[in-house]
Amino acid sequence: MRVRTAVLREMGAERPYADSKPLSVEEVELDPPGPGELLVKVRAAGLCHSDLSVIDGSRPRVMPMALGHEAAGEVVEVGPRPSTFNPGDHVVLAFVPACGDCEPCRAGRAALCEPGAAANHAGTLLSGERRLRLLGDGDGDGNGDGELNHHLGVSAFSDHIVVSEHSAVRVDPELPFELAALFGCAVLTGVGAAVNAARVEPGQSVVVFGLGGVGLSALLGAVLQEAGTLIAVDVVAEKLELARELGATHAVPAGPEAVAEIREITEGGADHAIETVGSAKVLHDAYAATRRGGATTTVGLPDPSQMLEIPAVSLVAEERTLRGSYLGSSVPARDLPKFIELHREGRLPVERLLTHRLSLDEINEGFDRLASGEAVRQAVIFD
Numbered sequence: 001m002r003v004r005t006a007v008l009r010e011m012g013a014e015r016p017y018a019d020s021k022p023l024s025v026e027e028v029e030l031d032p033p034g035p036g037e038l039l040v041k042v043r044a045a046g047l048c049h050s051d052l053s054v055i056d057g058s059r060p061r062v063m064p065m066a067l068g069h070e071a072a073g074e075v076v077e078v079g080p081r082p083s084t085f086n087p088g089d090h091v092v093l094a095f096v097p098a099c100g101d102c103e104p105c106r107a108g109r110a111a112l113c114e115p116g117a118a119a120n121h122a123g124t125l126l127s128g129e130r131r132l133r134l135l136g137d138g139d140g141d142g143n144g145d146g147e148l149n150h151h152l153g154v155s156a157f158s159d160h161i162v163v164s165e166h167s168a169v170r171v172d173p174e175l176p177f178e179l180a181a182l183f184g185c186a187v188l189t190g191v192g193a194a195v196n197a198a199r200v201e202p203g204q205s206v207v208v209f210g211l212g213g214v215g216l217s218a219l220l221g222a223v224l225q226e227a228g229t230l231i232a233v234d235v236v237a238e239k240l241e242l243a244r245e246l247g248a249t250h251a252v253p254a255g256p257e258a259v260a261e262i263r264e265i266t267e268g269g270a271d272h273a274i275e276t277v278g279s280a281k282v283l284h285d286a287y288a289a290t291r292r293g294g295a296t297t298t299v300g301l302p303d304p305s306q307m308l309e310i311p312a313v314s315l316v317a318e319e320r321t322l323r324g325s326y327l328g329s330s331v332p333a334r335d336l337p338k339f340i341e342l343h344r345e346g347r348l349p350v351e352r353l354l355t356h357r358l359s360l361d362e363i364n365e366g367f368d369r370l371a372s373g374e375a376v377r378q379a380v381i382f383d
């Protein structure tokens with residue numbers, strides 16, 4: 001079938017993207033779902049910094065690519081049976097397919113699924129297939145035709161997509177699609193970082209660096225865990241204000257004084273620092289803002305060339321820990337329904353993260369807003 005999809009052919013375009021238009025919205029061919037795959041009508045897709053990092057080249061991926069990885073929609077067709085899904089199911093897509101069978105999956109570490117990571121790296125679905133094809137330049141010589149790579153098994157910026165069943169989690173149909181989409185990346189990643197990775201305990205002090213969709217979700221996760229002192233750090237004043245409304249007890253503008261200020265508020269450093277900016281420099285500060293025995297959880301995805309330098313002995317003599325968290329260290333099929341239920345109970349106000357709704361044709365402008373820090377989460381809404 002013919003679908004409208006946002007295609008990235010080349011990384012590293014200049015901003016503003018409204019002018020350089022790195023994403024071109026075009027008609028492409030979508031093949032039917034194979035065994036273990038679903039045809040999904042996308043209803044909402046969120047704009048995440050990890051998409052922006054592919055556009056600006058700091059997170060290189062195979063080109064050309066159908067971008068986007070944070071989405072929710074409705075199952076239209078199920079590939080050759082058997083399947084646990086049915087047409088009409090509402091699904092949230094997770095950006096790492098979890099095969100359920102490899103060693104990390106069996107150990108409950110779905111974020112590290114090995115075939116999932118290999119497929120994501122190659123730009124294919126879990127099956128190893130690509131289901132999207134460029135239509136070329138129309139002169140029939142095959143020039144410009146060819147397969148399109150999938151972004152993280154999802155390729156959310158498309159009115160319809162084919163995904164592996166292992167990328168999809170059936171969710172409560174009462175949840176509006178525009179919020180459901182956010183659960184797929186920002187919420188799963190951020191809340192999961194606080195709950196599954198940092199495992200914040202009641203009364204502990206927490207500092208969150210970066211207050212985008214992921215960082216504010218980490219903050220909401222820390223509130224859920226009943227953190228005590230909860231400090232929010234960002235360069236954007238409006239985001240500090242929003243963090244306060246969402247439960248931060250202190251807001252600290254990013255800058256050279258931030259670490260000293262955090263250490264003063266917490267009388268010697270925070271129990272937990274959660275870094276969600278994607279910068280080794282900020283990660284360095286996050287580590288420095290923890291107390292002896294403190295834990296740093298890093299979630300941001302810096303350019304692979306960035307290195308981190310910390311005093312090696314501090315890990316030992318001060319019993320500090322530093323851990324990374326991908327996909328919120330979650331098992332999507334277990335954690336998405338859990339987080340969605342918490343939202344239903346009013347304990348995870350995810351709606352506060354959605355600052356803009358846009359059409360697929362406005363996607364380049366959306367990435368300008370994300371890059372400038374003006375937006376928290378924006379969702380492309382499909383009819």
Ligand SMILES: NC(=O)c1ccc[n+]([C@@H]2O[C@H](COP(=O)([O-])OP(=O)(O)OC[C@H]3O[C@@H](n4cnc5c(N)ncnc54)[C@H](O)[C@@H]3O)[C@@H](O)[C@H]2O)c1
Nearest residue numbers: 049050189210211212213214234254278299300301326327
């Ligand atoms: N680990 C994962 O599984 C995972 C999943 C999704 C996103 N990510 C990564 O997490 C990061 C955040 O994603 P997002 O979509 O929330 O991005 P975002 O752009 O919405 O948020 C980043 C925030 O950091 C702030 N910031 C910039 N410089 C700062 C500084 N020096 N100090 C403090 N704050 C600063 C920005 O103002 C912004 O509010 C990105 O690197 C993204 O690639 C990781």
Ligand SMILES: [Zn+2]
Nearest residue numbers: 048050185186
């Ligand atoms: Zn993301």
Ligand SMILES: [Zn+2]
Nearest residue numbers: 099102105113
């Ligand atoms: Zn697996």
